[in-house]
Amino acid sequence: MLKINTDTILAQIQSALESDDVNSAIRVLENLRSQDQADIFDDLEEAEQIALLPHLSPSVSANILEEMEDEDVLELVSALDSQDAIRIVDEMEPDEAADLLGDMDDVKAEAILAGLDNSDEIRPLMLHADDSAGGLMTSDFIALRCKMRAGDAIQVLRELRPDREEIYYLFIVDAHDVLFGVLGLRELIVAAPNTLLEEIMDPQVLAVTVGIDQEEVARVISKYDLLALPVVDVNRKLVGVITVDDVIDVIEEETTEDFQRLGGAQPLDQPYLNTSSWHIAKKRIGWLLLLFLTGSLTGTVMRMFEKELFAVVALSYFIPLLIGTGGNAGSQTTSTIIRALAVGDIDLSDALHSLWHELKVGLMLGLGMSIAAYVRAITWGTTSALALTVSLSIMIIVLWANISGAILPLLAAKLKIDPTVVSGPVMSTLVDATGLFIYFTIAKVVIGL
């Protein structure tokens, strides 16, 4: 494996730039693989990036920008003069160019579009939402007519300019550009030259419509092990193609959002260190406040049992432990159920089955924990009545946490809310308040308060 030493190369480029030797800096950079170029370029200061960009060959610049974060690209290209910007954007993949221009202010975007060779390829791509099939697709694909012969198709491939998104599927359309079939490059090569493409193509071609959500696109590509998925309009006319590498990025992005939501925050939508602390705080404060308000229900429950707490202050010693264990058991369940829903291991028709599963798991865990809690309470020198209270409470709380940890994400899915949004912290707040209620109620009966 060819490894590169990022730090050394970065230092070389920076020292070349300091001594105004832009040409050596460019030489060093252009010798790398395009993804490594992007990595190194990304590590430069913004001023260095702006100094270097217009001097790189437009195709190298385009490659670098395609690998960088959308917001950084927007800043850089906005800092370039229009002519430089046009030369670079012209070399970008149409889908990437459309994303960039869509994020720009309209006047600037229009100025660049007017100068582009392939602006009529890019304009339609700008109409689609970023997270839809239309926003993900490229218009840089090869479509051939079904009545063409294999030998002529190979001739067409020879004459086309080599594309950067390597294309291994050829899409077969009829005279009205309606998608008809798909043909692997390998099948084309091995076919007799005078075979019609429609005879060797696979007519069972999968496609999605432009408006489909990117998560659904990822699911289809992953399930059917595709390298590329055609996108069609309502009339089944072929309008674009989504490639598997873009889908891997989508999966990564969606997983990051799920993680942040599971932690009880709104997704940041950009890399962590590029996000200002003010922006991060804004994404978090909403949930924190909401959970604080619902969480203050625990205070209400405790006031209801003021008399009991006065009588046996030792009751309060076990509160954090009980609600902590309930929260842990609940989050074990929610995270499992959320993920099982996400990967399709379960769907809503399995709701009862899952609930039954967690009921059994909750019973086992509750029993185990109640024994542990009894032993711990006794070794602390607690009265046996209180130890019994704690032990019974933890059993019921764990069972209850497992059940609500399963119900909440399933209910969210049923209501078409993203389960990751509501399940984690909501579950723990719910289990906190109800757990206390369970504890004090058992205490009243067992200790006889």
Place this chain on the structure above:
Amino acid sequence: MLKINTDTILAQIQSALESDDVNSAIRVLENLRSQDQADIFDDLEEAEQIALLPHLSPSVSANILEEMEDEDVLELVSALDSQDAIRIVDEMEPDEAADLLGDMDDVKAEAILAGLDNSDEIRPLMLHADDSAGGLMTSDFIALRCKMRAGDAIQVLRELRPDREEIYYLFIVDAHDVLFGVLGLRELIVAAPNTLLEEIMDPQVLAVTVGIDQEEVARVISKYDLLALPVVDVNRKLVGVITVDDVIDVIEEETTEDFQRLGGAQPLDQPYLNTSSWHIAKKRIGWLLLLFLTGSLTGTVMRMFEKELFAVVALSYFIPLLIGTGGNAGSQTTSTIIRALAVGDIDLSDALHSLWHELKVGLMLGLGMSIAAYVRAITWGTTSALALTVSLSIMIIVLWANISGAILPLLAAKLKIDPTVVSGPVMSTLVDATGLFIYFTIAKVVIGL
């Protein structure tokens, strides 16, 4: 998009099987796409699966088994007689066949291997760990000598049996099978027939060695947008190829493990509903008990402040709310940091930067929450001294939760422990106990107990 109605088709097949009409059942099934075949087959009862499998064509059976869960495949194939098993395994991808045989008991595996046509392709694959590059790779790839001419290469492709894993990269090796370069099928087609492959190949080919972990493989393929990645031994001899579709499965599997660990449980390693509740409980009880024991530290802290709790019972009303908020703030931070580490947005060299980031975020959130807490306490009719205590405590607890929520995953990464394993529930247990200590200490000073 070609959609199929799973339920109808499933019912058709089941009723055909009930009336012993195996042939119609097979006809219905064989008309579907291979992934849909697998889905439908998966939904059949095990007895129905065993009845159907020997009658399907071996290549269809192989396709179906490749899409199913490893453990289900193991059970099914073990239930077949040796001759049927051999016919089916012979049609499976070498990497899938190796995984299956590796999971079987040795005698049975040897019996099947002895009957296979391609056993010498499969045996070496069985030597590698399932989660290494060697365990992921297939030996079903095309390697051509660098001195071969383009025209001859196309002839070779024509003569090879069509492979099921569609191959779009040709790997170029020297006379000793040492990896030399890579060539896209498209470049081959457009080259003049008498060009040497070494003239048109890309010599900057990326490769991994057999022992590399599958997560690293996924990272390389995702970063460099590859469709396939060659695997070499220590002498750079080409031994296998990993395709992008397998990598998507790896990413999915690793994410599932991360989710389950983040929820404070050991990964299940198999789909949720296929896992017995006893097995799930076993995967969860360990962490639950451990956190219970460390969590009982909260009880110890509360006993330390027995006198204060006796004097002001109302202090206890705010305990669940305070530690709940601390836990929420902490889990917002850990989940963000864990994910940023996982996708490479930050690494250990960014530890101080990240900490500084969370310090600022924690200050802002702490300030905001302390205002909310003061207002809430006063509207509850709490004394202003207690309201001030709660308000100050929540500020410090949130700040502290943010800092420890950042330190814990970074520390884990530094110690080469998976951050997801330790960070979530450990953070909340830590914040619970220290949060109480902070609260009571402030109470002593402010209320003057």
